[in-house]
Amino acid sequence: MTRKIALINFKGGTGKSTSAVSLGHGLAQRGYKTLLVDCDPQSAVLKSLGGNPSKNLYHLLVDEATAEECIVESRPNLDVIFSDFILQAVESHPKVQIARERILKRRLSPIVKRYDYILLDCPPEPNIFNLNSIFFAEELFLPVSLDYLSVSGVADILKHLDFIKDQLELSSHIALVIPTFYSAREKKSQRYLGVLKEHFGELVAEPIRKNVRLAEAAEKKQTIFEAFPHSHGAEDYAKLVERVINYDGKK
Ligand SMILES: Nc1ncnc2c1ncn2[C@@H]1O[C@H](COP(=O)(O)OP(=O)(O)OP(=O)(O)O)[C@@H](O)[C@H]1O
Ligand SMILES: [Mg+2]
16 A cells, blocks of 8 residues: 655744655665655755756646656655746646646556655645645645744644645545654753644654754755765654654554
């Protein structure tokens, strides 16, 4: 069974893209056939992994290319559908008006079974790309940075999910909360980690520590496992990979 996972949070800069890329490569390195889809016109995945794709998510969504034509083999076992700023034009494209929240699901359906994991990196605001990701995914992973605005913003995303669930048939659920930017020296890190655990209990993963190597790896267009395999970032994301593999994704 393919596990379909969206990394989502409407707050910016909480580690969604870093988690998507690190998790994607970690799963691929362990032999799982993985597809990473960049659903954000900011194209952080392309900026972090490098590549020169001729077709991207825009072409897939507006029906100008098949999923196969948009997939790039980025690393062994790690395929990617990239995005770029053109993706924004999808919102107003005439082909993307009917059942617009289900387009990604429909367009990816021919290739889903080839993969053990499909990960979606989502943009930081509720829009058509987030809606499509929430519809396609079964599991929602929520990277939350351990600060006041990010932790208090979690309520917004829960409200938004309830709102969508009320109107449309939705099978995705929050399967994992990933605390990010953890610092053992900062009291607020412990405090906000406690708040998340109170609310989400066992769904809270071990925190990802603040680690400048994660940004440096992206600058080199390498994953943390390639650029700094002995860093805290690599250690923490390796643990997250194990947790994801060992959890079956059920409700
Ligand atoms: N644990 C961490 N420690 C230090 N820096 C980090 C960590 N995680 C991510 N970063 C850096 O913080 C910035 C934001 O991270 P990232 O792009 O993953 O967040 P995002 O949630 O995808 O942001 P956006 O909402 O803009 O899509 C990046 O420069 C990234 O390299
Ligand atoms: Mg991002």
